[in-house]
Amino acid sequence: MNTLVTTAIVGTGQVGNNKLITKTPIDTLVTQLPAENTEHSLLLTAGAWAIYRQAGYCAEHAPAIPQLAPVEVQASCSAKAALLLANLLQGEHSEILPEALEHLQQAHLRLPHELLPQALAYGTQNKAIRTTLVFVLGERGRWLSQFNQEWKWVHQLLLQAEKSLPANVETMWQEGALEQRCMVLRNMREIDPARARDWLVEVWKQEKAETRIAFITAFEVNLSLEDEPLLEKALDDRSTNVQSIAISLLARITGSALAQRMQIRADAILSYSKGKITVTTPQTIDEHWKRDGLNKDDVTTSATLQRIVALVPPSHWEQRFATTPEKLVGAIKAKEDVSILVESWSKAALLHHTMSWISPLVDMWQHLHKKSKSDTDLELTIQMLTRLPPQEAEPIIVHLLFEHIHWNAALTVLPRPWSHNFGEACLQALQDHVRTLKKNEAGYYEWKQIMDAAAIALPESCFERALQPWEMPEEEKHGWVISYWRRNVTVFSEVLRIRKQIMEEIQ
Amino acid sequence: MGIQITANQIISMAPDASSTAAGKKLANTKYWQQIGQNADALWGECQGSALYQVRIALPTLTIQCSCPSRKQPCKHGLGLLLLTANTPEAVPVSEPPEWITAWLAKRAAASKRKETQEPPNATSSSTATAIQRKTVEKRLAQVNKGIELLDLWLNDLVRNGLGNLETQPATFWEKQAAQMVDAQATGLASYIRRLASIPNASPNWSEKLLAQLGKLALLTQAFHRMEQLDAAMQEDIRQLIGWNLKEEEVLAHGEHITDNWLLLGQAVEDIERGRAQRTWLVGTTTRRSALLLQFSFAGTPFSAHYQLGSCQKAELVYWPSIQPQRALIATRLGEIEQFPEHLPGGETIEAFLDDVATILARFPWRDRFLCTLCQVTPIYDATSCRWYICDQHGHALPLVKGEYWQLLALSGGAPVDFAGEWDGEALLPLGMLVNKTYHTLLYGGKG
Numbered sequence: 034m035n036t037l038v039t040t041a042i043v044g045t046g047q048v049g050n051n052k053l054i055t056k057t058p059i060d061t062l063v064t065q066l067p068a069e070n071t072e073h074s075l076l077l078t079a080g081a082w083a084i085y086r087q088a089g090y091c092a093e094h095a096p097a098i099p100q101l102a103p104v105e106v107q108a109s110c111s112a113k114a115a116l117l118l119a120n121l122l123q124g125e126h127s128e129i130l131p132e133a134l135e136h137l138q139q140a141h142l143r144l145p146h147e148l149l150p151q152a153l154a155y156g157t158q159n160k161a162i163r164t165t166l167v168f169v170l171g172e173r174g175r176w177l178s179q180f181n182q183e184w185k186w187v188h189q190l191l192l193q194a195e196k197s198l199p200a201n202v203e204t205m206w207q208e209g210a211l212e213q214r215c216m217v218l219r220n221m222r223e224i225d226p227a228r229a230r231d232w233l234v235e236v237w238k239q240e241k242a243e244t245r246i247a248f249i250t251a252f253e254v255n256l257s258l259e260d261e262p263l264l265e266k267a268l269d270d271r272s273t274n275v276q277s278i279a280i281s282l283l284a285r286i287t288g289s290a291l292a293q294r295m296q297i298r299a300d301a302i303l304s305y306s307k308g309k310i311t312v313t314t315p316q317t318i319d320e321h322w323k324r325d326g327l328n329k330d331d332v333t334t335s336a337t338l339q340r341i342v343a344l345v346p347p348s349h350w351e352q353r354f355a356t357t358p359e360k361l362v363g364a365i366k367a368k369e370d371v372s373i374l375v376e377s378w379s380k381a382a383l384l385h386h387t388m389s390w391i392s393p394l395v396d397m398w399q400h401l402h403k404k405s406k407s408d409t410d411l412e413l414t415i416q417m418l419t420r421l422p423p424q425e426a427e428p429i430i431v432h433l434l435f436e437h438i439h440w441n442a443a444l445t446v447l448p449r450p451w452s453h454n455f456g457e458a459c460l461q462a463l464q465d466h467v468r469t470l471k472k473n474e475a476g477y478y479e480w481k482q483i484m485d486a487a488a489i490a491l492p493e494s495c496f497e498r499a500l501q502p503w504e505m506p507e508e509e510k511h512g513w514v515i516s517y518w519r520r521n522v523t524v525f526s527e528v529l530r531i532r533k534q535i536m537e538e539i540q
Numbered sequence: 541m542g543i544q545i546t547a548n549q550i551i552s553m554a555p556d557a558s559s560t561a562a563g564k565k566l567a568n569t570k571y572w573q574q575i576g577q578n579a580d581a582l583w584g585e586c587q588g589s590a591l592y593q594v595r596i597a598l599p600t601l602t603i604q605c606s607c608p609s610r611k612q613p614c615k616h617g618l619g620l621l622l623l624t625a626n627t628p629e630a631v632p633v634s635e636p637p638e639w640i641t642a643w644l645a646k647r648a649a650a651s652k653r654k655e656t657q658e659p660p661n662a663t664s665s666s667t668a669t670a671i672q673r674k675t676v677e678k679r680l681a682q683v684n685k686g687i688e689l690l691d692l693w694l695n696d697l698v699r700n701g702l703g704n705l706e707t708q709p710a711t712f713w714e715k716q717a718a719q720m721v722d723a724q725a726t727g728l729a730s731y732i733r734r735l736a737s738i739p740n741a742s743p744n745w746s747e748k749l750l751a752q753l754g755k756l757a758l759l760t761q762a763f764h765r766m767e768q769l770d771a772a773m774q775e776d777i778r779q780l781i782g783w784n785l786k787e788e789e790v791l792a793h794g795e796h797i798t799d800n801w802l803l804l805g806q807a808v809e810d811i812e813r814g815r816a817q818r819t820w821l822v823g824t825t826t827r828r829s830a831l832l833l834q835f836s837f838a839g840t841p842f843s844a845h846y847q848l849g850s851c852q853k854a855e856l857v858y859w860p861s862i863q864p865q866r867a868l869i870a871t872r873l874g875e876i877e878q879f880p881e882h883l884p885g886g887e888t889i890e891a892f893l894d895d896v897a898t899i900l901a902r903f904p905w906r907d908r909f910l911c912t913l914c915q916v917t918p919i920y921d922a923t924s925c926r927w928y929i930c931d932q933h934g935h936a937l938p939l940v941k942g943e944y945w946q947l948l949a950l951s952g953g954a955p956v957d958f959a960g961e962w963d964g965e966a967l968l969p970l971g972m973l974v975n976k977t978y979h980t981l982l983y984g985g986k987g
Contacts (some may be wrong), residue, residue, distance in 0.1 A: 044701025072695035084904040087964050088897035092889045092937060096921040102952030116547055116626070120564070146952070147979060150945035177949050195627025202971045346701060412561050424860035 037079060045071050055082045102176035109145040109171075110137060112341045114538035117142065117531065122151045126528055128489050129535065130155075134165040136539040144170030153177065153184045163190055189216050196223045206232060213410075215247050222254035230263055237263075242272035249278050256282060261289050268324045280326045281384060284344040292344075299345045302338055306356040310364045310374065314338055315362040335373050342377035346385040347506040352375055367517065372401065379413050391417050395429060403436070411442065419446045427455040434462065440478040441486070450492040459487050460499055467518050474514065484521055493536060496529055508509070545601075545847055549620045551808040553601070553980050555611045559618060567621025569630045571806075575620075576634035579875075582624060583633075583640045586616045594620050595643050599852070599872055602846045604643065604762045605835035610671075612841040637707050643964055647684055671824045677945040679724050679752075683781060685764075686723020687760050690716075700745045704751075705739050727782035731756060733812055755905060773903075781906060787857060787868065799823030800877055801830070801856065802884075803848050804912070804959040805970025805980050806907065819846050820910045820970055821856070821867070821959060827884045830856055830867040848980040851877040863903040879978050883957040885912030889935040896962065909962045915955040918947035918972075927957055929967060940966040946981060 037055060040048050053063050053074060059081045066074040110118070114137075121130045137143070144152055149170065156166045156253035167190045170178070176189035185455035189212075192199055192304055197437035198220050199205060205217050233248055240248070247269060253262055260282070268291070298319075304311045314333045325338055350361055362378070365371050373396050382390040398414045418426045426447060433440040444459075451459070466480055491499060504524050508515045554560040566586060569575070575584035582596040592607040594616045603617035613621075617664055624631045636644070637853075693716055697705070705712075713736035720729035735756075738749045762769065762777050769777065779785065801821045808817045821830040836844045853873040858864030886892055886945035896909050919928045919936070927939035927947070932955065939960075950956070959974035971980040 035747075036748055038747050041698055041747050042701055042703045044699055044703070046699040070695070072698040073691070076754050076757035077700055078754070078760035079750045080756070083751030083754050084758075084900055086751075088900040089891055090896070090964065092893060092935035093928075095934045095936035096919055096924075096928060098917055098919060098930060099953045101954055113626070125561070125564075146974075147946065149949040154947075173949065173952050176952065177945065180948060181945070195630055274613050377738065486542065513845060516921075 036536075037075065037082065041075060041079065045075060050390070053078045054137075055085075057082065057085055059085050065245055067322055070156075099180070103172040105143065105172050107141055108144045108173055110140075110142045111538055112145075114142075114535065115145045115148060117535055117538060119148055119151065119465075120156050121531075122148065125157075126531055129487075129528060129532055131165055132445060132489065132532065134162070134169050135537045136535060137169045137362065139468060140166065140539050143169050144174065144228045146171075146173050149174045149177055153181070153187070156186070157183045163187075164194075167486065169190060169193070187211065192216070193220060196220060198224065205377035211244060211247060213382060215251060217249055219251040221256055222251055226255040226257065227259065230260060233487060234263060237266070242270075242275060245270065245272065245275050246278060249275060249282070252282055255287075256285060258282070258286055258288055261286060265290070273326075275324055280344070285385060291325060294319070294325060295341055295344045298467060300353070303350070305356070305361070305364060308360070309366050310370070311369045312338070312359065312367065312374070315341070331430060339373055339377045339380075343384070345381060347381050347387045347390045348385070358390045359393045362390075362397050371397075375401065376410070379417060383413075386420070388420065391420050394423070395421070399429070399433065399436075403434075408523065409457050412437070415443050418443055423448055423452065424486070427452055431455060431458045434459075435484075438476045439484075441479045441482045444483060444486040446491065449490040451490045453492055453494045456487070456495040457492045457498075460491065460495055464503060467522065468506070470506055470514055470518060472512070473512055477514070477517070481521060486526055488525045489532070491529065493533070496533055499529055500526055545621065545625055546849075547622055547625050548626055548980075548982070549847055549849065550618060551586075552848065552980075553613060553621075554618055555613070555841050559584070559611055559615050562615035563618025563622055566615055567622035567626055569623065569627070571624065574637060575623075575631055576636065577624065578633055578636055580644055581636060581640055582631065583636060584620050584623075586618065586619065592616050594641055596620060597644065597647060597795050599847075601874060602647075607940065613845075619787050621673060640858060677913045681724050685810055686720055686725045686728070687763055687781075689719060689723070690725075690728060691760055693944075694753060694760075696756075697753065702749055705749070708739070710736055713829045716808075716889060725782040726784075727780045728756075728759075728811065729782070730845055731759075731780075739880050772860060775860040775905060776862055776905070779859065779861075790857055790859055791870060793860050794867075794872065795860075796827060796855055796857050797823065797828060798853070798855045798873070799826045799828070800851050800853050802851050802879065802978075803846050804850055804883075805961075806846070806966055806982075807961055807970070809935070811835070815842075817842050817940060818908070818961070819848070820959065822854075822884055822910060822912055822959075823857060824851070824880055824884055829865065829912075830858065831908075831910070832868065833866055847876065849879065849978045853877060863899050863906065865906070879973075881961060882911045882914060882978050883973055885914050885957065885959075887914050887916075887931065888933055889913065889916075889931045889937055890933070892962075896964075900904070907963060909961045910956070911962045911967060916956045916958050917953065917955050918944065918951050918958070918969075920944075920948055929960070929969075937962070938966045944981075946979070950979055 035055065039052075040458075054060055054079065055063075057527055059078065063074070063078050066077060068074075073110055093416075109115070114465060118130075118133060121127050121133060124491065152166060152170065156163045163186055169186055170187065173329060175187060175191065178184035182271075188199075190360045193216060198217060205213050206221075207215070218232065223233065229251070234268075237245065246507065251531060252264070264283050265447070266284070266288075267275055270276050270279070272487055280291065284295060286292060302313055304313065314335075315337060316333070318327070318329060318332055321477075327340060331337055347358065351358060354361065356364075365374050367383045375394060375432070378390060379394050380386070381400075382394060393415055396412060398410060398417075401410065418429065421429070430443045433443060447455075450456070461478070463484055481510065487499075505515060505518065505522075508519075547884055550563075551560050554563060554933060562956075572584045573587070577583070577598075582598060584594050586592045586594055588607060589602065590607075592605055594606075596602070596617060601621070603613040605614045605616045606613050607616055613949060620631075620730065630713060645984075683826070701760045713732055717729040717732040720726070720732060732941055735749065735752055738752065740743050742748065744881055759777065759780055762773075766777060801823055804820045804822060806817060808815055808821045814835055817834045817836070819834070821833040822828070823830070832844075832846065834844060834949075836842050852869075854866045854869050855871045857870045859866040886895075892911055898957065899906055899909065913929065915932055917930045919925075919930050927942070927944050928936040929939065930936045940963075947969060951974060959970045959972070960967035961970060969981050971978055972980075
């Protein structure tokens, strides 16, 4: 540090009359200062020295200039579309964003460069949008993402989409963060399942339970009988979560020992004769009972029974009893068996992707729901509806909705936009509800959710009708209920108008 | 025909986010009636709780609305501007209604009055002159006394050592600033308030503080020897100490320059009890830079709105100075012009730094400089987490700490024309010209 600075820090009162030397041409000026006022002279020298250095500021050597971004292949969207998208990215009705980005992708357009930092930041915060966003970033967006650690997901998703592996795949597998390792493992399962298996066998012992869970889940990709030894080993894992994932994977492998064991156990439970299913609770346990995830202490309970049946492919029963799913579902006669079997078969149909069982089971659920309702059943039914093609699922959902408003959750699982008929039916239901509003009416939360779902899922063909003025009772009569719905309808119309603008602008 | 302003420029005029949102909502023809525009104005009636008349004078974008909102500009004004920018066809060119012609006539009369006003002193009687002279002398005496006290204080700081200042509370600086306010040396007061932020702010803060104290000592020294200085330099010293010039004085004594001015960008800074806004301009022919300075106190909005990223032919008047920089727009001449394809600026950082040195040699207290550079590349250095502007000769200037992904997204690693504000240590990016489009960088949560 310069003596001038040290003198100033310590104080001239302490150091005394130090020589004011800056080793610059300023020193010749300093000689002209009067000697008697040390402090003032020091300040003037410091001032002149500061300006001298400021004037003599030298530029730094430039860091390496990055490679030029590749030339864009796709055109940018229009300026108007960019403005609409900017608003969505800022959080104004961001629920429309997925649809807007899909439109962009379908139109083979990309986001304009000025929106990229905002879009990448949005994707970093909102994982769900990433898979759509990554395809509208253009060359520039992909180029830009390499500079910010937080935007590494772009590169990873692109690799995943191409089902390709990065050049440093081994290093990534050995040294990467958990998310990266899962990604390369999953991609490796796609390309070379055996190598992925070898990778996992090598590290299996040293990884933590949560890591083992994440890794073993990736084995659902290209699952085969060759995976059995590793999965059998996982059955003895200390973590029950690892064990239960291994069980469901093994159950899905035709011919695996576990699948056979489960089948033998299940065959002892279910029998069918003269159009009637009989359920016999298990009486004995076998040597693999515990490692197959079954509890030794409650052998005879319905929970154990359910667990076993839920792991066996429903198609097995079609062959064994030589009959159709519809007949089998209808053959459950004993009251206490109905919910147990319908639930187990539903889980089994979901696990083994047995499409032919979905419709009869959903029908049965509808029937059961008329009598009672529980949240698990609701969730299970909705999960099954998502497996149905939309044209089959939509009429069922309309039917369910008219039966009970709490089926609104089913709306969120339908692919968007809805079909015209389904959109019209929902719109009609909403408009009927709003027209006949009553004071202190229950279900306003569910109706609001239906309206929110409709706002983002109605097809374009329903817009004209939806944007007509809505009929409503007079405000004075019902107070806040009316003003609440008036506000909701305004927001609903606003969302539809923005969607319309986006559709017109992005073509 | 019509106003040339983008939605982003309008959003930057909004006093807060809720006004922006409300304005966007009102940018829809269904809320408007009697809507129209001509070369001088833009107007419309907006149906709110009542029917509000919105008047917007072009090209200054002065907004007047009959609504009772305290916010300026109000949501109705913003709404009408956004509507015009987004859907120009919705705002037809038409004959203005009576309430617009009357308003424009009133504005024209007011500005005429201002122009024809006699300069101060010209008609005043000898008694008034005597009173004025006495006031001037009284103030000078007060400032003299204040500066004497300041010199003593500065000497004390150095005698006791700057190391002691580390633990001083904010009141230590404020007390001294207040003394300068009492002595009517408000310029010195703000200088001292700025010093308060230096201790402990950086590893070499004592060196930085010493430099600023040194410059302050040079300023008081210059004041003591005023009569030996050039007349223009005397003006500078008086302004730095706190003699503010009125607009009419600037118009009467400042240098008038007519050019096509590019409005390059804006920086807003918090100051004592308010905000200061610096808008940077550069002339396409004269290549002169100019700084439009505005202040806002107690949350009030800035009085003038500038269309950043536009090119306006205008007569500018500089504050009298040995190295003029601060200016005001005296007259706007004609409509907004097309922004040029290149910024008027050098291609090397070295040449820019040479210009800075020349300016400092003439006026050592200058602390901010407009930097326009052509063919430079914005770079992010991941190892140091710092941003740079690099020229073709491998030289670089660091950017003020922050994140500037926008620069990288727009340039894509290719050279661009760049405008920034240099404070002697780092550049604050103001805007960038890429593919014939000028992009302004906005600060304060809007960028």
